Amino acid sequence: MKLKFSRTLIYLFLFMGAALMVLPFYWMISGAFKTSAEITQFPPVWLPASFNLDNFKFALETAPFATYFINSVIVTICCLVCCGFTTILAAFAFSRLQFPGRDLLFSLLLALMMIPFEMLIITNYRTIVAWGIHDTIIALIIPFTSSIFYTYILRNFFASIPDSLYQAARIDGCSNWKYLWKIMVPMAKPSLVTITLLNAIACWNSFLWPMLATNSPAVRTLPFGLYAFVTEGGAKTERMMAAAAIVVIPMILLFLFARKYIVNGVARGGLKG
Numbered sequence: 001m002k003l004k005f006s007r008t009l010i011y012l013f014l015f016m017g018a019a020l021m022v023l024p025f026y027w028m029i030s031g032a033f034k035t036s037a038e039i040t041q042f043p044p045v046w047l048p049a050s051f052n053l054d055n056f057k058f059a060l061e062t063a064p065f066a067t068y069f070i071n072s073v074i075v076t077i078c079c080l081v082c083c084g085f086t087t088i089l090a091a092f093a094f095s096r097l098q099f100p101g102r103d104l105l106f107s108l109l110l111a112l113m114m115i116p117f118e119m120l121i122i123t124n125y126r127t128i129v130a131w132g133i134h135d136t137i138i139a140l141i142i143p144f145t146s147s148i149f150y151t152y153i154l155r156n157f158f159a160s161i162p163d164s165l166y167q168a169a170r171i172d173g174c175s176n177w178k179y180l181w182k183i184m185v186p187m188a189k190p191s192l193v194t195i196t197l198l199n200a201i202a203c204w205n206s207f208l209w210p211m212l213a214t215n216s217p218a219v220r221t222l223p224f225g226l227y228a229f230v231t232e233g234g235a236k237t238e239r240m241m242a243a244a245a246i247v248v249i250p251m252i253l254l255f256l257f258a259r260k261y262i263v264n265g266v267a268r269g270g271l272k273g
Contacts, residue, residue, distance in 0.1 A: 055242035068225035091154035
């Protein structure tokens with residue numbers, strides 16, 4: 001009886017925590033369909049009287065969200081490809097290749113994880129200005145072409161693969177390049193899926209760097225475009241919620257479909273090695 005009561009209490013707390021997490025997203029999405037009177041009504045209206053699309057229409061007409069969306073997709077895909085390639089190569093080098101100072105270099109890289117990205121903003125900004133790529137799509141991609149954290153996750157997974165497999169492949173004449181792409185990468189699919197999903201969410205939601213690296217609307221991404229819309233489109237809450245829903249819904253759907261892979265990949269990659 002006591003065990004059943006404890007379990008019920010645990011589920012109750014979990015349900016309350018989940019409700020607190022979901023409530024802001026529900027309020028945002030429902031508010032996107034409300035009128036000005038409904039959004040300010042007290043007590044609050046939890047469901048709009050009718051699901052009209054006027055707020056979404058106003059947002060799409062006021063700001064070029066289609067352009068922002070395309071830019072976000074381009075930047076996210078390019079970052080995923082580049083970061084995935086560099087992460088795989090770095091993880092293989094630190095887990096399988098023997099070279100002087102390997103462990104020391106990897107420890108120094110892990111120490112760099114303690115440095116916030118905001119501390120590198122000025123250096124990165126001066127670099128893209130010196131290269132003449134300020135206010136371009138390329139400027140949004142370059143700082144995110146590698147990641148120490150993702151390298152750490154994948155390196156730990158690679159290190160968990162038995163050395164005997166690598167030695168047997170080398171004896172059979174398999175090159176390091178072929179062993180990496182034919183054997184290790186397929187085996188590391190769970191971790192690679194996790195890295196890809198986490199990187200996609202991070203790139204899609206990036207705000208500070210696009211705000212500094214771009215000026216013109218033609219190269220804005222969705223988060224910075226949302227900020228510009230709030231500034232230029234007025235302070236009506238229902239319209240801001242519609243614009244926010246356009247930005248957030250793709251990532252919510254991605255997370256709902258892929259949450260299992262994120263949790264499993266981090267657990268498998270972060271606890272081994």
